[in-house]
Amino acid sequence: MTNASGTSGGVxxxxxxxxxxxxxxxxxxxxxxxxxxxxEAAALAEIRGExxxxxxxxLLVGNYVDAHFSGTLETFREQHPSIFTRAGELKAEYRQAEQVIARIERDPTLTKYLSGEKQVIMTGEIAGVPFKIKVDSLHRGKALVDLKIMRDFQPVWDPDGHRRLPWWLAWGYDFQAAIYQEVERQSRGADAAPLPFYLAAAxxxxxxxxxxxxxxxxxxxxALEVVRELAPQxxxxxxxDGVPDRCGSCDWCRRTKVITEIGLLSKEDVA
Structure with missing residues (x-):
């Protein structure tokens, strides 16, 4: 496992x-x-440990597959005893994860793209904000590859946009790709060209x-322009510095909700 570690703020x-x-x-x-x-409110609460x-x-199934390809599966198993039955066997979901791993390893193209340096840590700055990345498979000077384990490759409903989006857009992987590409580019010098970014998925x-x-x-x-715009905020x-916006619908917002007004129920609410 290769680390290109960085230091910012004493960390x-x-x-x-x-x-x-x-x-x-x-x-x-x-x-x-x-x-x-x-x-914003939930993200900040998580950072603060609240x-x-x-x-x-x-999430754990995806992490199980990631751990296999990063060479840390035994450690992952030790840290997550809940993935085993009382008889010491893998639960059904993780037996399926083993099938996913086997399917990936049967494909020569996926194997090739996932054969770069594993879990490479890099740091950089975007719009003056320190960023950290951990690349699943880095082919130095050639490409960045990130492994994703999905339920399926079908479009995903976007409630905000009231439309279906390609799975990789719905999960914000374009932002991840842009951040990774820019931070890696900076590691090779200010005038370096960005490397191609690939999503390998199962x-x-x-x-x-x-x-x-x-x-x-x-x-x-x-996507990088959006990151440059929002990251400083x-x-x-x-x-x-500032008050985080609340989405009003996540677990954190429901947990911390305070009633400030009385609603009115009316037959006019019927669609």
Whole structure:
């Protein structure tokens, strides 16, 4: 496992400190950026240690597959005893994860793209905000590859836009790709050209589907502009400069909701 560790605000990033509260406070990450876009209040509460989102089975299954390809599966198993039955066998969801792993490894193209340096840590700045990234598979000077384990590759309903979006857009992977590409580019010098970014993916269906896609550069450029616009605002919130917006519908917002007015029920509410 290769680490290109960085230091900002007195926090040295390594494999063991990457997800530490100190690192989360100093650095923005792709996951943190996406969390702020979803709900600023919940994202800030998580950074402050006031809120811990539920660790879902779907998330753990994806992490199980990631751990295999990063060479940390035994450690993952030790840290998550809940994935085993009382008899010491893997639960059904994680047996399916083993099938996903086997399906990926049967494909020579996926194997090739996932054969770069594993879990490479890098740091950089976007719009003056320190960012950290951890690349699943880095082919130095050639490409960045990120592995995603999805339920399926079907479009996902976007309640805000009232439309269906491609799965990779619905989950904000364009923002992750843009952040990763820019931070890696900076590591090679101010005038370096960005490397192609690829999403390698497999599904958790009974018969796993697989695919690999290059994210179009124009899409990455557009996403990076959004990151440049919003990251300073989110960084200011982390410094307690400003009041975070509440989405009003997430677990954190429901947990901390305070009634400030009495509603009125009327037959006019019937659609």
């Amino acid at each position: 040295a990033l390594t494999e063991s400190t990457y997800f530490s509260p100190e690192a989360q406070a100093v650095y923005m990450s792709a996951s943190q950026f996406k969390a702020f876009r979803t709900c 809120w811990l989102p539920e660790e879902t089975t779907a 599904t958790k269906e009974r018969e796993p589907d697989i695919g690999i896609w290059q994210v179009e550069q124009s899409q990455l450029d557009s 989110y960084a200011a919130l982390k410094r307690d």
